[in-house]
Amino acid sequence: MLFAHFCGRVAGSRSAPAAVLGGLVFAGLLLACPNGWAQQEPPYFVTYSSALEEPGNLEIENQNIVAAPKNANGFFAPTVEFEYGVTAWWTAEAYIQGQATDHDSAVLTGYRFESRFRPLPREYWINPVLYVEYENVNAADKSFLEITGNTTIDTLQVSNAALRAELERSIEGKLILSSSVKGWNFSENMIAEKAVNEAEAWEFGYAVAASRPLSLKGSSRRCTFCRQNITAGAELFGGLGTRYNFGLGQTQQYAGPAMALNAPNGFTYKFSPEFGLNDNSAGVLWRFGVSYEIPQVRDWFRRSK
Amino acid sequence: MKGGQWVWAALLAASAMCFAKADGTWMRKVPQNDRTRTNPYASKADAIAAGRNLFLNNCAKCHGENAEGKGTRPSLTSARLRIATDGEIAWLIKNGSLYKGMPSWGGLPEQERWQMVAYLRSLNPQGTEAGNVGVR
Numbered sequence: 001m002l003f004a005h006f007c008g009r010v011a012g013s014r015s016a017p018a019a020v021l022g023g024l025v026f027a028g029l030l031l032a033c034p035n036g037w038a039q040q041e042p043p044y045f046v047t048y049s050s051a052l053e054e055p056g057n058l059e060i061e062n063q064n065i066v067a068a069p070k071n072a073n074g075f076f077a078p079t080v081e082f083e084y085g086v087t088a089w090w091t092a093e094a095y096i097q098g099q100a101t102d103h104d105s106a107v108l109t110g111y112r113f114e115s116r117f118r119p120l121p122r123e124y125w126i127n128p129v130l131y132v133e134y135e136n137v138n139a140a141d142k143s144f145l146e147i148t149g150n151t152t153i154d155t156l157q158v159s160n161a162a163l164r165a166e167l168e169r170s171i172e173g174k175l176i177l178s179s180s181v182k183g184w185n186f187s188e189n190m191i192a193e194k195a196v197n198e199a200e201a202w203e204f205g206y207a208v209a210a211s212r213p214l215s216l217k218g219s220s221r222r223c224t225f226c227r228q229n230i231t232a233g234a235e236l237f238g239g240l241g242t243r244y245n246f247g248l249g250q251t252q253q254y255a256g257p258a259m260a261l262n263a264p265n266g267f268t269y270k271f272s273p274e275f276g277l278n279d280n281s282a283g284v285l286w287r288f289g290v291s292y293e294i295p296q297v298r299d300w301f302r303r304s305k
Numbered sequence: 306m307k308g309g310q311w312v313w314a315a316l317l318a319a320s321a322m323c324f325a326k327a328d329g330t331w332m333r334k335v336p337q338n339d340r341t342r343t344n345p346y347a348s349k350a351d352a353i354a355a356g357r358n359l360f361l362n363n364c365a366k367c368h369g370e371n372a373e374g375k376g377t378r379p380s381l382t383s384a385r386l387r388i389a390t391d392g393e394i395a396w397l398i399k400n401g402s403l404y405k406g407m408p409s410w411g412g413l414p415e416q417e418r419w420q421m422v423a424y425l426r427s428l429n430p431q432g433t434e435a436g437n438v439g440v441r
Contacts (some may be wrong), residue, residue, distance in 0.1 A: 015349055035432075042412075049412065050409075050410065050411075050412070051412045054366070055406050055410050056367070056409065057366065085408075087403075087405040087406065088401055088402075088403040088404070088405075088406050088407060088408040088409070089404070107349065118403060118409075121403045121404060122400045122409075123409055123411035124402050129412070180411050180412055182415075183414040183415070183416075185412060213414060216357065216414035216415075216416045216417065216422065217358045217414070217416045217417065218358055218416075218417045218420050219354065219355055219358065220350075220351045220352075220354035220355045220358070221354075221358075222358055227413075228417070254422035264358075264361075264362055294364035295367075296366055296367065296375070296376075299375075299376060304377065
C-alpha cells in the first residue's frame, strides 16, 4: 500500500525529479524482452559475492526500498544499476539513485561508479575480489546500498530540501571474500569509505551473507519455478564507526532473509525484508529488485559477428 | 642474422606464442586429482537434458545455442574436448580461464557443473573423429 501510494504520488507529480524518479522505477520493468538468459545470482542486496558479470554482458537492475520508520516519514528509494562485464576478471558498474519521501518531495540523490576485480585466476576455498567506488551523493540518499560510519535514524526526520544541500563525494573500497561450499555461498565484505570533499575520518562497515539454491541439481525440463532457480539466504550488514570511534555504537544494523528467482527468460527477481537490530535503525526495510541481463552487448559494436 | 631477419624471427616467435596460448594451455594447468575425476552423471539421459538446459541458461550466450561458437568465442564441439577427460572439462567450467575471457562458474553447484559436463560429453564423445580445434 505504501508502495502504491508513493507510485501514485510520483506519477502524479509534475516536477522533473518526480518524473525522473518514475523513470528509474520502471526502467527495469520495461525491459520485458521475451528472450534472454539467466545466471546464478545470490539473492543479496548489500553483500557482494565473487560472481562477476560475464564479459560483454550488460545487466540492468532496478532495486527499491520501501520503509516506514518510526518517528519519520515513510520513503521509497529506487536505484538503477548498470553492470557490464569488461573482462572475465573485471566488472564495471554505474548507479543512479533517488528517493521519494511521504509528506515531503522526490529527489535524485546522486550517482556512483564502481569496479570489481578478481586478482586470482582460479577458484580457491576463499575467493577475494577487490572493489573500488567513487560516489557523488547527497545526504538525502536512502538507498542503503551499504552502511558505513556512525549514522543515526534521526537523519530520516530531516527534510529533503535540507539534506540535498549537503553533498558528499567519497571513495570507497571493499574487500570481498566469497566461498562456495556444497552449494552454499558464503560472502563477507569489509568496507572502508573516505569523503574527498570534506575533512571526515575514514568510515567503516561490513556485510555478511549466506545463500543456497533450493536444489543443487538442474532439472531436465525447462521451467521457471524449478527449485534450482530459487535461491534463499540471509544477510547481515551495518556500520562499524569511524577511525576515531570504531565499533557498533551509534551505528545502524540490519539483518533479514533474502530470496531470488533466476528466471530462464533473463530476469532475476529479488526480495528481502531487512529488520533493524537496534534503536538506531529503521524498523523494516522492504527491498525488492528486478534485473535483466542483455547478452553480448559488445557484439552490437563489432563489424563482423 | 641481419636486423630485418631478427624482426621477422621475433614476430614469428611472438605469433607462435600467441597460438600456443590459445592452444588449450588450460589443459596443462589441470591438477592430476581433478583430471582423473569421474562424472557421477556420465551418459545419464536426465543429466544430459538438465545439462542442456543449464548450458542454454549460462553458456549459450557466448558459445551459441548448439555450442557452435560465436564470433571470437570458441566452439565447444572440438577435437580438444573429445580428448579432454570429464575431470578436465569440469575443472575448466569451475575455474574458467579468466585472462582469455572464460569466466569462472564456481558459483554453480557442483552437481550442475557435472550435468553440464555430461551434456558437453554428449556433443563430444571420446574416441570419435576429431573436428575443429576450438576451445582455448
